Amino acid sequence: MAAIQETVDQVRRIDVDQYKYGFETLVESDKAPIGLSEDTVRFISERKNEPAWMLEWRLDAYRRWLTMREPNWARVDYPPIDYQSYYYYAAPKRPALASLDEVDPEILRTYEKLGIPLREQEILAGVVRPEGEEGEDGEAPRRVAVDAVFDSVSVATTFKEELKKVGVIFMPISEALREHPDLVRQYLGTVVPVTDNFFATLNSAVFSDGSFVYVPPGVRCPMELSTYFRINEKNTGQFERTLIIADKGSYVSYLEGCTAPMRDENQLHAAVVELVALDDAEIKYSTVQNWYPGDSEGRGGIYNFVTKRGDCRGARSKILWTQVETGSAITWKYPSCILRGDNSRGEFYSVAISNGMQQVDSGTKMLHLGKGTTSRIISKGVSAGKSSNTYRGLVTAHRKADKARNFTQCDSLLIGNKCGAHTVPYLEAKNASAVFEHEATTSKISDEMLFYCMQRGLSAEEAVALVVNGFVKDVLQELPMEFAVEAQKLISISLEGSVG
Amino acid sequence: MSLLEIKNLHVAVGGRNILNGLTLTVEKGQLAAIMGPNGSGKSTLSHVLAGKPGYEVKDGSVLLDGEDLLALSPDQRAAKGVFLAFQYPLEIPGVATMNFLRTAVNAQRRARGEAEMSTPDFLKRVREIAGHLGIEQEMLRRSVNVGFSGGEKKRNEVLQMALLEPQLCILDETDSGLDIDALRVVSEGVNRLRAPERGMIVITHYQRLLEYIVPDVVHVLSKGRIVKTGDKELAHELEAHGYARFTDEAA
Numbered sequence A: 001m002a003a004i005q006e007t008v009d010q011v012r013r014i015d016v017d018q019y020k021y022g023f024e025t026l027v028e029s030d031k032a033p034i035g036l037s038e039d040t041v042r043f044i045s046e047r048k049n050e051p052a053w054m055l056e057w058r059l060d061a062y063r064r065w066l067t068m069r070e071p072n073w074a075r076v077d078y079p080p081i082d083y084q085s086y087y088y089y090a091a092p093k094r095p096a097l098a099s100l101d102e103v104d105p106e107i108l109r110t111y112e113k114l115g116i117p118l119r120e121q122e123i124l125a126g127v128v129r130p131e132g133e134e135g136e137d138g139e140a141p142r143r144v145a146v147d148a149v150f151d152s153v154s155v156a157t158t159f160k161e162e163l164k165k166v167g168v169i170f171m172p173i174s175e176a177l178r179e180h181p182d183l184v185r186q187y188l189g190t191v192v193p194v195t196d197n198f199f200a201t202l203n204s205a206v207f208s209d210g211s212f213v214y215v216p217p218g219v220r221c222p223m224e225l226s227t228y229f230r231i232n233e234k235n236t237g238q239f240e241r242t243l244i245i246a247d248k249g250s251y252v253s254y255l256e257g258c259t260a261p262m263r264d265e266n267q268l269h270a271a272v273v274e275l276v277a278l279d280d281a282e283i284k285y286s287t288v289q290n291w292y293p294g295d296s297e298g299r300g301g302i303y304n305f306v307t308k309r310g311d312c313r314g315a316r317s318k319i320l321w322t323q324v325e326t327g328s329a330i331t332w333k334y335p336s337c338i339l340r341g342d343n344s345r346g347e348f349y350s351v352a353i354s355n356g357m358q359q360v361d362s363g364t365k366m367l368h369l370g371k372g373t374t375s376r377i378i379s380k381g382v383s384a385g386k387s388s389n390t391y392r393g394l395v396t397a398h399r400k401a402d403k404a405r406n407f408t409q410c411d412s413l414l415i416g417n418k419c420g421a422h423t424v425p426y427l428e429a430k431n432a433s434a435v436f437e438h439e440a441t442t443s444k445i446s447d448e449m450l451f452y453c454m455q456r457g458l459s460a461e462e463a464v465a466l467v468v469n470g471f472v473k474d475v476l477q478e479l480p481m482e483f484a485v486e487a488q489k490l491i492s493i494s495l496e497g498s499v500g
Numbered sequence B: 001m002s003l004l005e006i007k008n009l010h011v012a013v014g015g016r017n018i019l020n021g022l023t024l025t026v027e028k029g030q031l032a033a034i035m036g037p038n039g040s041g042k043s044t045l046s047h048v049l050a051g052k053p054g055y056e057v058k059d060g061s062v063l064l065d066g067e068d069l070l071a072l073s074p075d076q077r078a079a080k081g082v083f084l085a086f087q088y089p090l091e092i093p094g095v096a097t098m099n100f101l102r103t104a105v106n107a108q109r110r111a112r113g114e115a116e117m118s119t120p121d122f123l124k125r126v127r128e129i130a131g132h133l134g135i136e137q138e139m140l141r142r143s144v145n146v147g148f149s150g151g152e153k154k155r156n157e158v159l160q161m162a163l164l165e166p167q168l169c170i171l172d173e174t175d176s177g178l179d180i181d182a183l184r185v186v187s188e189g190v191n192r193l194r195a196p197e198r199g200m201i202v203i204t205h206y207q208r209l210l211e212y213i214v215p216d217v218v219h220v221l222s223k224g225r226i227v228k229t230g231d232k233e234l235a236h237e238l239e240a241h242g243y244a245r246f247t248d249e250a251a
Helices: A005-019 A036-047 A052-066 A103-111 A120-125 A160-165 A173-179 A181-187 A198-206 A447-455 A460-470 A482-495 B042-050 B075-078 B097-111 B117-132 B137-140 B148-166 B179-194 B233-241 B244-250
Strands: A029-032 A090-092 A144-150 A153-157 A169-172 A211-215 A224-230 A241-246 A253-261 A268-269 A272-277 A282-289 A302-312 A318-325 A331-333 A337-339 A345-354 A360-370 A374-383 A388-397 A405-414 A418-431 A435-444 B002-012 B016-026 B031-035 B056-063 B082-083 B092-096 B168-172 B199-204 B217-222 B225-229
Touching: A005 A360, A036 A052, A036 A198, A052 A282, A052 B092, A103 A144, A103 A181, A144 A181, A160 A169, A169 A173, A173 A181, A173 A211, A181 A241, A198 A272, A198 A302, A211 A224, A211 B225, A241 A253, A241 A282, A241 A388, A253 B002, A268 B075, A268 B244, A282 A302, A282 A460, A302 A318, A302 A345, A318 A360, A318 A482, A331 B042, A337 A345, A337 B179, A345 A360, A345 A435, A345 A482, A360 A374, A374 A418, A374 A460, A374 B016, A374 B148, A388 A405, A405 A418, A405 A460, A405 B137, A447 A460, A447 B075, A447 B092, A460 A482, A460 B092, B002 B042, B002 B179, B016 B042, B016 B056, B016 B199, B016 B225, B016 B244, B042 B056, B042 B075, B042 B082, B042 B148, B042 B168, B042 B199, B075 B082, B075 B097, B082 B148, B092 B097, B097 B117, B097 B137, B117 B137, B148 B179, B225 B244, B233 B244
Parallel strands: A144 A224, A211 A241, A224 A253, A241 A272, A253 A282, A268 A302, A272 A302, A282 A318, A302 A331, A302 A337, A318 A345, A331 A360, A337 A360, A345 A374, A360 A388, A374 A405, A388 A418, A405 A435, B031 B199, B031 B217, B082 B168, B168 B199
Antiparallel strands: A029 A090, A144 A153, A169 A211, B002 B016, B002 B056, B217 B225
């Protein structure tokens, strides 16, 4: 049997057994009645003690949503979704927590199992340093502030006090709506409007939590900010909303991770992320997406319909998206940049790995509006099993976008012969001085390459992991160190039979 | 006991018989040259010994130190000490050569139940061997074989061979694509690895390589069988008269 065939078989076996986050946490929860109606929207708004304008905003979205149709242009195939069969709000009982000690220990254990250090002392103690750098620069250990979202609510946010000292606001968006309503109101829905698209509009109506970040002018956020999302309840949709504002001359790096238990039914995830960068500000947004991908027959798994968009509103502002996508049954996701400010810059680095029956349709949009705007897209798709992996990208230069520049590189790697890789780039320049470059390659892990590695002593799984990690190196090096290590492991797990 | 014992080996590729009852023994400490015309089965032999997929062994046996080699996967064979220096080494984009070397060394050590090599020991060892082969540190930072010249690729093969300290080295047309200076460096690297416990098989078309790597024994392969065995003078004879008289005898 050819080595490649063995690898394919090993890859095929993994789905169910190897998804190591597929456990369920037993906590009592407070749920909205099943299904979606104005009452559901009111229920959520009430649970969150929201101001009246917020309820109106949601109801507007809900009524608009009723008139909209689910988009069907993506290269993904799934049975019709019954939106009335989901719970739109599920919160672990005992909400409104004053400190970590009040968090249900079951939930803390869940995050511990996931390897997420919620407790601040653990964060301080569990410092991972790059090899060989110890003590060389005397730099303080890198720390990560975490906001943990369990089903529909945020259960814990760490380092809030310390961030407050430098003026950084990092809290659940539900809390921000109460404590900083003007700030939220000023920016919410300005990047992804309520009417943007079917899933974003749904999110606007029923979102229950997510993270809010505000970095004041000239402040460099002293630590990485991070949110971990977990869907736990059965038949629950997760609709989180993240809003990050980097005021003039500020900098923030934000990380997002996600997991879910294994379920036979598909669960729905429709998040919205809005980023706003004012003059000279920079936002780095990294995602390691590891939702349950479903079993080898395609049963279960998360439907991931996400709208992520950054607005480089100010001159010389910069937004970087880095994503490592290994999970979900369906991924429909196009983190984008509106390059509005003159000389602003957008970057998109993506690794999308699909295996089993997973379907990925993902990419980015770079909309050049301002003068001298630049963007860079590096997309690496790895397909194995019977999966389908599509890169879809849009790069446009509007009439006033003098000297806009884009460079796009899309590489696809195939493992086995039952998977598919597709590249669908749209390029549109309305300004004659714009320069767009597009490069694309498709390659296969050959038997020869695996044999070469195995002849040197690597097992088939190690060989595949080595080749794939080499293939995605350009993207992984854009991730913060802690995440890069995690992502590397995740890539190995999602492609190997015996590891994990 | 002989290091390698091949008996009556019959191998087919895609339904076509390539090796037809090949019998060959390599002793510990011996360097055996295998010469033969195109299509005689030289590369097939090296691939079958290393366990490359796609070859169908129809009959015969291969024992390494008395153990059935054919029952093992390629990585298990590597851990047992079989090393194949490729005629065309593969490129692995994005994987730094140094990282590749270390992954290989530690994978083999793990498979043998040994502790992984410490980073300082590993680096010291690589530097030492690289120095002998005239390999710059810069080359070790580059992706495996990507953008390497023919000479660099072959030197990289010998570097790996020296680092992995195999029991049985198989060099598949290591001289192809080498200029005279590179040939000298690579040959010196191979000669440095000759040791009482180690067997070597050097596969080549030409006698030229054997001026630098002097064999203990020369085998002539034709139509999938060893048709003549002699000392190094046999190589000269082949150079002077060609393969025809041996291949005709085999026919």
